[in-house]
Structures are given as C-alpha cells and as structure tokens.
Amino acid sequence: MNALTLAEAETPLERARSGDHDAFAELVERHEGMVFSIALHFFDDRARAEEIAQDVFLQLYRSMGEIETDAHLLFWLRQVTSRRCIDGVRRARMRLVSFEDIGEVPAKTHAADPLLDRKLQKLIAGLPDHQRIIVTLRYQEDLDPSEICGIVGMPVNTVKSHLHRALVALRKKLGDH
Amino acid sequence: MHLEDNLKRALARQSAPDGFAERVMNAVNAVSAEARPSPGASRHPLPEGEGRGIRRGWRAIAAGLVLTAVAGGWAAEKAIERREGERAREEVLVALHIASAKVRVAQQHVHEIGSH
Numbered sequence A: 001m002n003a004l005t006l007a008e009a010e011t012p013l014e015r016a017r018s019g020d021h022d023a024f025a026e027l028v029e030r031h032e033g034m035v036f037s038i039a040l041h042f043f044d045d046r047a048r049a050e051e052i053a054q055d056v057f058l059q060l061y062r063s064m065g066e067i068e069t070d071a072h073l074l075f076w077l078r079q080v081t082s083r084r085c086i087d088g089v090r091r092a093r094m095r096l097v098s099f100e101d102i103g104e105v106p107a108k109t110h111a112a113d114p115l116l117d118r119k120l121q122k123l124i125a126g127l128p129d130h131q132r133i134i135v136t137l138r139y140q141e142d143l144d145p146s147e148i149c150g151i152v153g154m155p156v157n158t159v160k161s162h163l164h165r166a167l168v169a170l171r172k173k174l175g176d177h
Numbered sequence B: 001m002h003l004e005d006n007l008k009r010a011l012a013r014q015s016a017p018d019g020f021a022e023r024v025m026n027a028v029n030a031v032s033a034e035a036r037p038s039p040g041a042s043r044h045p046l047p048e049g050e051g052r053g054i055r056r057g058w059r060a061i062a063a064g065l066v067l068t069a070v071a072g073g074w075a076a077e078k079a080i081e082r083r084e085g086e087r088a089r090e091e092v093l094v095a096l097h098i099a100s101a102k103v104r105v106a107q108q109h110v111h112e113i114g115s116h
Helices: A003-009 A012-017 A019-041 A046-062 A070-091 A114-125 A129-139 A145-153 A156-174 B003-008 B020-035 B049-114
Strands: none
Touching: A012 A019, A019 A046, A019 A070, A019 A114, A019 B020, A046 A070, A046 B020, A070 A129, A070 A145, A070 B020, A114 A129, A114 A156, A114 B003, A129 A145, A129 A156, A129 B003, A145 A156, A156 B003
8 A cells, every 4th residue: 555545545533633734624614513512512612612611612623632432532522621611601600591581583594493492591501500511412312311411521420410400300390291 | 292302303413504614724724824834944044024923923023022121120129129128027016015114014013003
C-alpha cells in the first residue's frame, strides 16, 4: 500500500490527531449539532450555547492527543459540554426562567406541536442544573442512566433519582398525570 | 401524547448557527499560530521583522524588571511605615499605662487624705 492510500485509509480522527486542520474541521462539522444542542437545551440561550460550543471545540483541539477512538470522542464531547454547562451556570448564575414566566413564544423548529415544544424547553430551563443536564442527555442524546452517570460523574441511582424528580416536576407543571 | 415522547421532540438536536465551524477553525488557527515558534529563529540571521520582535521582547523584560524594582521599593517603604506606626502605637500604650498608674496612685492618696 503506497503512502497516498495509507493517508486515505486514515480516519478524520487519526488525521486530526496528527495536526491536520481540515480533518479537525470535519470533526467539528460532524459533532457541532450535538454540542451546540446540549448547551442550547441547558441554557435556552443560543448565543450562550454557541460560546460554550466554541470553547468545547477549542478544548478538543488542545486535547486531541488524548482522544483514542470515535466513541471516546463522542463521550469526551458530551462530558466536557455537560461540565462546561454546569460550571458556566455556577460561575454566573443565569437568569433562570421560572415556571410562572412561561409564555406563548413563537416556535422556531419544525415540530408537530411547536407551542408545546417551546413550553417544554422553557420548563426544562427552569429545572435545577443537574436535572437539566441529565434530562438533556437522556432525551436529546437518547442515553440510558447507566451511560449518563459516566458523563456527569454521578452514581447511576443518583442519575435515576434526578431524572425521576425532573419528570415529576415537568408532569406537574404540564398537568400531564 | 406521552411526556417522554414530547421531551424527545422538544429536545431534538438542532443545527449549529451558520458559519459556526468556520468561527471555530478561525479560533483554532489563531491558537495554533500562537503556539508555533518562529521558523529558524536560532539558526539564521534574523529578518528585520523578527529582530524587531526580539528587541521588543527584551524591552518588555527590561520594563518588567523596572516595574518589579519600583513595586519592591514601594512595598519596602510601606513595611517601614507599618513598623514605625506599630512602634508609635506601642509608645502611646506605654504612656497610657504610666498615666493610668499615676492616676491610681493619686486616687489612693485622695482616699488616704479623706479617711484621716
């Protein structure tokens, strides 16, 4: 196998690890939606979410040497984004939307019931920090509590308990019994 | 519809803003340019621009040393002032102590005179 074929056989991750900026850009494009959405659903603020997502990818660039596989990259991105969200809100308490603040905001996504989606997003933004990130990882990323616990660094039962409390609070506010 | 289904829909991934990857790559390029050393800086005569950069570096170091010296002098002066202040305070306390002892003696005399 000649050198060109070897280079072609390398994955974007391997090329990015060896300093190839185009390959790194490919990784950013592949995962930007996930990283941006976790931050967006956590903060309910697009500008803030973009800022967090940019920081995460800059940190990824500096840490490329540590990333071993594509699965590790996915785990790393989810973990670092979650931590940055929690740390960000601890540093400067964001204006949290109270349940009473929920208004009828025009939707921006293509959904079956955009009003309900927006209402849910606002309700999620009003949950306590850990519940919020766990709900986001559970329903955005479709992860089980056993996967979430590794990302947020909590015992699986604590994750289940946060999730349960979040769902109870959301049901109560939505009147969905 | 079930709450969990609604949550999945409300929390569906969204696209990053337009130009996001480009902005990230601009930041990455800036970071990597900062980290990259000047090529051949120690092996070849310095081009005009790089020589200026190094001179600027030396000037920055000299300015740093001057600032350190000024700050050190200021700190030493403050320490001296503080020590002088503490000494003056101690002297005042001793004077007060002596004065109060004298007042006590005078009071004793007054009592003695009164009791005769």
